[in-house]
Amino acid sequence: MKQGLLIVVSGPSGTGKGTVCERLLASTPELAYSISATTRQPRAGEVDGQNYYFLTREQFEQKIAEGDFLEYANVYGNYYGTPLGKIQERRAAGEDVLLEIDTQGALNVMQRCPDGLFIFLLPPSLTELEHRIRGRGSETEETLARRLGNAKKEIQIGRKYKYVVVNDEVELAVARIKSILTAEHCRVDLNTELFEVLQDEKR
Amino acid sequence: MKQGLLIVVSGPSGTGKGTVCERLLASTPELAYSISATTRQPRAGEVDGQNYYFLTREQFEQKIAEGDFLEYANVYGNYYGTPLGKIQERRAAGEDVLLEIDTQGALNVMQRCPDGLFIFLLPPSLTELEHRIRGRGSETEETLARRLGNAKKEIQIGRKYKYVVVNDEVELAVARIKSILTAEHCRVDLNTELFEVLQDEKR
Numbered sequence: 204m205k206q207g208l209l210i211v212v213s214g215p216s217g218t219g220k221g222t223v224c225e226r227l228l229a230s231t232p233e234l235a236y237s238i239s240a241t242t243r244q245p246r247a248g249e250v251d252g253q254n255y256y257f258l259t260r261e262q263f264e265q266k267i268a269e270g271d272f273l274e275y276a277n278v279y280g281n282y283y284g285t286p287l288g289k290i291q292e293r294r295a296a297g298e299d300v301l302l303e304i305d306t307q308g309a310l311n312v313m314q315r316c317p318d319g320l321f322i323f324l325l326p327p328s329l330t331e332l333e334h335r336i337r338g339r340g341s342e343t344e345e346t347l348a349r350r351l352g353n354a355k356k357e358i359q360i361g362r363k364y365k366y367v368v369v370n371d372e373v374e375l376a377v378a379r380i381k382s383i384l385t386a387e388h389c390r391v392d393l394n395t396e397l398f399e400v401l402q403d404e405k406r
Numbered sequence: 407m408k409q410g411l412l413i414v415v416s417g418p419s420g421t422g423k424g425t426v427c428e429r430l431l432a433s434t435p436e437l438a439y440s441i442s443a444t445t446r447q448p449r450a451g452e453v454d455g456q457n458y459y460f461l462t463r464e465q466f467e468q469k470i471a472e473g474d475f476l477e478y479a480n481v482y483g484n485y486y487g488t489p490l491g492k493i494q495e496r497r498a499a500g501e502d503v504l505l506e507i508d509t510q511g512a513l514n515v516m517q518r519c520p521d522g523l524f525i526f527l528l529p530p531s532l533t534e535l536e537h538r539i540r541g542r543g544s545e546t547e548e549t550l551a552r553r554l555g556n557a558k559k560e561i562q563i564g565r566k567y568k569y570v571v572v573n574d575e576v577e578l579a580v581a582r583i584k585s586i587l588t589a590e591h592c593r594v595d596l597n598t599e600l601f602e603v604l605q606d607e608k609r
Contacts, residue, residue: 367593390569
């Protein structure tokens with residue numbers, strides 16, 4: 204059984220990774236989604252076990268102690284983490300798994316899973332990024348200023364990724380990521396069995 | 407100016423690279439085609455300067471002596487070669503250039519242009535490959551047997567490429583190659599200017 208890909212979509216907060224990943228999943232039924240765990244409060248409409256596993260601080264720290272996370276981070280006072288076991292199961296079964304995480308988490312995943320497919324989402328500009336974060340309406344002026352300040356630094360982390368996708372239009376960004384997945388599935392090093400089959404074919 | 411990609415599509419003869427590249431070019435207007443030179447006789451419908459530059463043996467050997475070829479090879483008694491100058495010009499102008507060559511030629515291009523994007527086309531099976539070569543009707547039994555014998559060896563050369571695309575259906579193969587081109591244009595190492603622009607942006 205060919206192992207599935209671990210697709211890591213990341214980028215500064217406000218870049219729109221949530222929306223992009225949602226549309227990507229909706230139009231790619233064979234793609235499994237890795238649900239993160241977090242201690243932050245659910246936003247309006249977010250469902251436990253679907254958007255996130257919403258945990259208490261105590262529950263989260265218990266799981267850290269048990270080694271249950273591929274990565275975890277404390278961002279603006281809240282924990283975010285990626286449960287490891289389900290990802291391993293799904294990849295072993297040949298499924299591609301999508302992981303949407305912040306840049307700090309992605310750096311940790313790079314250490315643990317260097318075979319991951321790291322895709323960095325960029326905003327078209329910092330002005331547009333500010334506009335989007337304001338539009339979300341869930342930030343105070345203080346957290347907004349902190350996020351924007353961090354974004355400029357975070358953006359440079361993207362240089363460590365394999366692919367960069369500008370999220371100018373959601374549908375375009377999704378199409379580019381789908382192309383990346385198709386291309387990666389054509390990599391020779393992931394398809395050596397094709398050469399073996401033709402080598403062995405009698406005629 | 408960002409340099410264009412050199413896209414090398416190759417595979418055993420009879421795999422259908424000609425048809426795949428034709429459809430790819432027809433549906434990708436921004437892709438430039440590198441026209442090969444050859445000393446073989448034109449097939450029905452082939453036009454000089456469009457399908458190939460048809461040269462005499464003397465003309466071809468003159469150009470070899472002048473270093474005009476990115477690669478050239480003698481295949482079944484005929485020369486095939488890739489004029490170098492036009493490829494360099496177009497890539498420097500930011501255009502992607504498509505090169506359709508046999509496996510022997512591609513190995514030479516790998517030496518000269520390791521930054522090329524090497525895509526190997528595979529037939530779905532050897533039986534199907536034989537069927538396609540027979541269908542072309544331009545082979546004697548002798549050259550057919552030689553081509554099929556070589557094909558099995560040639561296929562293993564594909565392991566040296568970056569991507570492998572099975573030509574089960576022409577439109578599917580073309581779509582996969584288009585995805586590969588899109589993905590390659592998202593490579594971080596080809597887009598460092600995106601990070602520089604955002605680094606420098608004032609807000």
